[in-house]
Amino acid sequence: MRFKRGVAVTAIALTSVLSVVGCAKDSASSDNPSGGQNNNASGCQTVDKPAAASGATSSESAASDVDASQLKVGLAFDIGGRGDASFNDSAAAGLDQAIADLGVKKENTKELTATDQESEDSKQTRLRQLAQEGHNPVISVGFAYSEATKVIAGQFPNTQFAVVDGFVEGAPKNVTFLGFAEHEGSFLVGVIAALKSESCKIGFVGGVNVPLIQKFQAGFEQGVKAVAPDAEVIARYITEAGDLTGFTDAPKGQVTAKGLIDEGADVVYHAAGASGKGVFAAAKEGGVMAIGVDSDQYNQATVAEYKDVIITSMLKRVDVAVFDYIAAVAAGDMGGLPQVFDLKVNGVGYSTSGGKIDDETKEWVESYKQQIIDGEITVADTPAAS
Structure with missing residues (x-):
C-alpha cells in the first residue's frame, strides 16, 4: 500500500577528495598538515570531504490502490x-x-x-x-x-x-x-551552509523559541560544525514561547535576519513559517544567501521574488505524512506508518531546485546523509550549550 514505505534504492559510493566552495574554497589538498582540516583565506577551518558509509537510502513510497473516496477529511x-x-x-x-x-x-x-x-x-x-x-x-x-x-x-x-x-x-x-526528525534534515542544510559561506558566520532564525524549533537549530549547528568546526553559528528567535506570532510576522522576521546579517552572517537558515518571507527579504537586501524550510521554497509562488537568494530548503515532508x-485510515491499517518521519523514510531532506547545489556539494551532503541513516552519526535534537 502507498503508505508503507519502500526500500528499493540507491547505494551511494563516494570517495574522499578535495574540499570545495565557500568555507572550503581555498582548501588545496587532502594531505594538508593541519590534522585533517583545511584553512581558507578567511581563516575558517574545514574538514576533508568524508567518504560515504556503504548502504542504501529509502525510496519514495510505492504507488497504491488504496481507495479513500468515502473519506471526509x-x-x-x-x-x-x-x-x-x-x-x-x-x-x-x-x-x-x-x-x-x-x-x-x-x-x-x-x-x-x-x-x-x-x-x-x-x-x-x-x-x-x-x-x-x-x-x-x-x-x-x-x-x-x-x-x-x-x-x-x-x-x-x-x-x-x-x-x-x-x-x-x-x-x-x-x-x-x-x-x-527535523534535526536530521537541518544537519544536511547545515553542511550546505558551511560549504557556501564565505565569512564563516552563519545565521539561524527561529520563529518561536520552543523545543520543536530548537530541534532545527540543533541539527543545523551540528551540520555546520561537522564541516567547519571553527565556523560561528548565530541563532536568534523572533518570539519567545507562548507568543506564536513569530510564525506569521514577516516584518519581525526581516528585522531579526538583518541583525544576523549585520553581524556578518552570509548564509541564513530560517525555521519560522510565514515569517520566513521576511528572512528572504533581508537576505536579498543584504546580498547574502538564505535557506528555506518545510516546503521547497524556491518553487513557492508567494516568495518567488526572493528565489534568487534561496540556495536550498530543508524539506520536512508533512505532505508525505x-x-x-x-x-492508512482509508485502508484501516495504521501499522504501515513510521514512528517518526526521518531520513530513513525520506521524511526529511533537502532541495536542489534552482541549480545552486553543485554536484560536489551534493556529494558532501549525501555522504553525511548516509552516515546518519547508518547510525554512524547521531544528530542532537537540542542545541549545545553556548
Missing part, C-alpha cells in the same frame, strides 16, 4: 494557513495529493485555520466542528493542537485524529501523532 491549519509557503502549505500538498491519487473528493474536505493568540477553547471548537460535521479523519497541523485534540478525540471515539508535530501524554487510541496517514 478535515484539516485544521496552524496560524498562517494555506498559502504560508512553508509548513501549512506542505500539509495542504498532502491533502491535494490524496485528492489526486487516492480518490478523496474535494467537496468532502474542509479546511479551517487558526488565528493569532487564540485560546484552547478556540482550538477545541474548530476540531469539534469538523468532527460534528462528519469529517473522519481530522488532521491538526501543528503542536499547538495537541491538548485540544486529546480532549476532542475523547468526545468522538469513532473519529480518527492526527496531529502533525504534536504529542501529549494520555491521548486516546484514536489519536495518531505524526512526528519528524498527511498523505500516508489518509491512506
Whole structure:
C-alpha cells in the first residue's frame, strides 16, 4: 500500500577528495598538515570531504490502490494557513495529493485555520466542528493542537485524529501523532551552509523559541560544525514561547535576519513559517544567501521574488505524512506508518531546485546523509550549550 514505505534504492559510493566552495574554497589538498582540516583565506577551518558509509537510502513510497473516496477529511491549519509557503502549505500538498491519487473528493474536505493568540477553547471548537460535521479523519497541523485534540478525540471515539508535530501524554487510541526528525534534515542544510559561506558566520532564525524549533537549530549547528568546526553559528528567535506570532510576522522576521546579517552572517537558515518571507527579504537586501524550510521554497509562488537568494530548503515532508496517514485510515491499517518521519523514510531532506547545489556539494551532503541513516552519526535534537 502507498503508505508503507519502500526500500528499493540507491547505494551511494563516494570517495574522499578535495574540499570545495565557500568555507572550503581555498582548501588545496587532502594531505594538508593541519590534522585533517583545511584553512581558507578567511581563516575558517574545514574538514576533508568524508567518504560515504556503504548502504542504501529509502525510496519514495510505492504507488497504491488504496481507495479513500468515502473519506471526509478535515484539516485544521496552524496560524498562517494555506498559502504560508512553508509548513501549512506542505500539509495542504498532502491533502491535494490524496485528492489526486487516492480518490478523496474535494467537496468532502474542509479546511479551517487558526488565528493569532487564540485560546484552547478556540482550538477545541474548530476540531469539534469538523468532527460534528462528519469529517473522519481530522488532521491538526501543528503542536499547538495537541491538548485540544486529546480532549476532542475523547468526545468522538469513532473519529480518527492526527496531529502533525504534536504529542501529549494520555491521548486516546484514536489519536495518531505524526512526528519528524527535523534535526536530521537541518544537519544536511547545515553542511550546505558551511560549504557556501564565505565569512564563516552563519545565521539561524527561529520563529518561536520552543523545543520543536530548537530541534532545527540543533541539527543545523551540528551540520555546520561537522564541516567547519571553527565556523560561528548565530541563532536568534523572533518570539519567545507562548507568543506564536513569530510564525506569521514577516516584518519581525526581516528585522531579526538583518541583525544576523549585520553581524556578518552570509548564509541564513530560517525555521519560522510565514515569517520566513521576511528572512528572504533581508537576505536579498543584504546580498547574502538564505535557506528555506518545510516546503521547497524556491518553487513557492508567494516568495518567488526572493528565489534568487534561496540556495536550498530543508524539506520536512508533512505532505508525505498527511498523505500516508489518509491512506492508512482509508485502508484501516495504521501499522504501515513510521514512528517518526526521518531520513530513513525520506521524511526529511533537502532541495536542489534552482541549480545552486553543485554536484560536489551534493556529494558532501549525501555522504553525511548516509552516515546518519547508518547510525554512524547521531544528530542532537537540542542545541549545545553556548
